[in-house]
Amino acid sequence: xxxxxxxLIGRNGAPPLERSAASRRSRRRRFALxxxxxxxxxxxxxxxFLVVPIAAVIAVSFWDYDTARLIPAFIFTNYHDLLVDPITxxxxxxxxxxxxxxxxxxxxxxFTVAYFLAFHVRSKAWQxxxxxxxxxxxxxxxxxxMIAWIPFLGRNGLLNQALLHFxxxxxxxxxxxxxxxxxxxxxxxxxxxxxxxxxxxSMMRIDxxxxxxxxxxxxxxxxxxxxxxxxLTKPGIAIGTIFILTIVMGDFVTVSVMSGGQRASxxxxxxxxxxxxxxxxxxxxxxxLLAIVLGIVGALVRIVDIRKEL
Numbered sequence: 015x016x017x018x019x020x021x022l023i024g025r026n027g028a029p030p031l032e033r034s035a036a037s038r039r040s041r042r043r044r045f046a047l048x049x050x051x052x053x054x055x056x057x058x059x060x061x062x063f064l065v066v067p068i069a070a071v072i073a074v075s076f077w078d079y080d081t082a083r084l085i086p087a088f089i090f091t092n093y094h095d096l097l098v099d100p101i102t103x104x105x106x107x108x109x110x111x112x113x114x115x116x117x118x119x120x121x122x123x124x125f126t127v128a129y130f131l132a133f134h135v136r137s138k139a140w141q142x143x144x145x146x147x148x149x150x151x152x153x154x155x156x157x158x159x160m161i162a163w164i165p166f167l168g169r170n171g172l173l174n175q176a177l178l179h180f181x182x183x184x185x186x187x188x189x190x191x192x193x194x195x196x197x198x199x200x201x202x203x204x205x206x207x208x209x210x211x212x213x214x215x216s217m218m219r220i221d222x223x224x225x226x227x228x229x230x231x232x233x234x235x236x237x238x239x240x241x242x243x244x245x246l247t248k249p250g251i252a253i254g255t256i257f258i259l260t261i262v263m264g265d266f267v268t269v270s271v272m273s274g275g276q277r278a279s280x281x282x283x284x285x286x287x288x289x290x291x292x293x294x295x296x297x298x299x300x301x302x303l304l305a306i307v308l309g310i311v312g313a314l315v316r317i318v319d320i321r322k323e324l
Contacts, residue, residue, distance in 0.1 A: 068304070075297035084293060092298035102283070102299075109279045110306075112194060113262040116201040120258050121251065123202065124209030128250075129243070132217035145214070148207055160200050160271055167191040167199075192274030200272045201262055208261070209254035216250030217243065252318040256311055263307060 075092055078085040096102050127148065135141045151159055166172050167190040174186040189195050220243065228238040266281035280303050287296035314320075 071297045071300050074294055075301050077294040077297075079292060079294050081291070092294050093302075095295070096298050096302065105278045105280055105283055106302075106306075108194075108277070109263055109281075112198060112201070112279070113259050115198055116205070116262050117255060117258045119198070119202045120206045120209040121254070123206050124213055124254060125247075125251070127206075127210050128214035128217055131214055132220075133243075148210055151203070152207065156204055157267070157271075159204060160268055163196065163200055163203070163272070164191065167196055192272070192276055194273070194277060196272040197269055197277060200268050201265075204268070205258055205261055208257040209251075212250035212253040212257075213247055214250070216247045220246050248318045249320050252314045252320050255314060259310055260307055263303065 074084070076088050076090070078087045078089055078091065131141055131144055135144060164171075168174070169186045169188065169191070171191070173190060174183075177183045178186065224242055224246075225238055228242050233241070263279075264281050266279055266285050269277055269279040269282050280299060284296040284299045284303075287293070287299065
C-alpha cells in the first residue's frame with residue numbers, strides 16, 4: 015500500500031491529477047497573455063510616437079508665455095484669445111471651406127477614375143498599367159509639382175497668353191494665381207490619388223454577379239450605380255475622405271506658396287505663432303484643429319463601417 019501511495023504522489027510531492035490541472039491552468043494563463051504580448055510592440059510605438067506628443071501639445075496649450083520664455087502654468091488664456099478673435103474664426107471657416115471644396119472635387123474625379131478602371135477596363139494588366147500611370151505624379155516632389163503651376167497660371171503665364179491669343183479674354187485673368195482657386199487647384203492635383211486608391215479598392219471587391227442580378231431585374235446603369243455600386247463603395251469613400259480632410263486641414267505649404275501669402279489657414283497661423291515663439295498659442299490652435307478633425311472622423315466612422323475595407 016505504501017508503494018502504491020508513493021507512486022500516486024509522484025516525484026513532485028503532488029498527485030498526478032493535481033499536477034495536470036496546474037499545468038493546464040499555467041497553459042491557459044500563457045494563452046491569455048499571448049494577445050497582449052503580440053500587441054505590446056505596436057502599443058509601445060503608438061504610446062511613444064502618438065500619445066505622448068499629443069499629451070505634450072495639450073499640456074503646453076495651457077502654459078503662459080512672454081517674448082522670451084515659456085511659463086509652465088494652467089491657464090485658459092490661449093483658448094480664450096483663440097475663441098474670441100473674429101480673425102481666428104474666419105481663418106477656421108476658410109480652412110474648412112477649402113478642405114470641403116477640395117474633398118468634393120477629389121471625390122468627383124477620384125470616383126470617376128476608379129469607376130473607369132474597375133468597370134470599363136476589362137484586362138487586369140491594363141488596369142495595373144493605368145493605375146500606375148495615375149501614380150506617375152508622385153514620382154516627383156509635391157513642392158515641384160505645386161510650383162510648376164505658377165508659370166502656367168501667372169498673369170503672363172501660358173494659360174493667359176493662350177486665352178489672349180485666341181481672343182477669349184481681353185485682359186489677363188487675375189484670379190488664376192495667388193488665390194483660393196490656385197490653392198484648391200493645387201490640392202486637387204496633389205491629393206486626388208488619395209481618393210482614387212481606396213475607392214478603386216472597394217470597387218474591385220464588388221461581386222460582379224450583383225451587377226448582373228441588377229440588370230436581370232431591369233435596373234438601368236444609373237440605378238445600378240446608385241443602388242449597388244455607391245453603397246458598396248462607401249467604406250472606400252470614407253477612407254479617402256479622411257485622407258483628404260486631414261491632409262488639407264493640416265497643410266500650410268500649399269496655402270503659403272499658391273496664395274502668395276494672401277490667404278491664411280489654421281496650420282499657417284500655427285507656423286506664424288511658432289516663428290514668434292508663441293508655442294502655447296500654437297498648441298491651443300493645434301488642439302482645437304485636432305478636435306475638429308477627430309469630430310469629422312468620428313462622424314464618418316459612425317455613418318460608414320470602415321472595418322469592411324480593412
